[in-house]
Amino acid sequence: MLRNRVGRMVSVAVAATAALTLGTGVANALYVSDYTTAANIRNTPYTNGVINGVGYPGHGTNDWCFTLGSTVNNYAAWDSNTDKATGKWGYTFEDYIAGAQANQWTRC
Numbered sequence: 001m002l003r004n005r006v007g008r009m010v011s012v013a014v015a016a017t018a019a020l021t022l023g024t025g026v027a028n029a030l031y032v033s034d035y036t037t038a039a040n041i042r043n044t045p046y047t048n049g050v051i052n053g054v055g056y057p058g059h060g061t062n063d064w065c066f067t068l069g070s071t072v073n074n075y076a077a078w079d080s081n082t083d084k085a086t087g088k089w090g091y092t093f094e095d096y097i098a099g100a101q102a103n104q105w106t107r108c
Helices: 005-028
Strands: 031-033 039-042 051-055 061-072 075-083 089-093
Antiparallel strands (some): 039 051, 039 089
16 A cells, blocks of 8 residues: 555556546447457448458347448448457448347447
């Protein structure tokens, strides 16, 4: 335990900074799930977008929000997500993220 005022203030400041840093990442990862199949992670929510990476089942995904893009199978929702195994970010068609249609309600 720190016994002086400066030491306690520094300790509190470090703890607050850590909480804000960690809290920001946790609060923004609104839906944590996984890919249902090998799924392209694109730079835009369109089928002609550049592929940033591929998410595979078992990688896990932080699903941040959804937006509308190219229509695939009469559905146009794409999720902004980050592959937890590779760190690749982009948009993946919602059908390829487990439970996304039922659980991801945050618009980008």
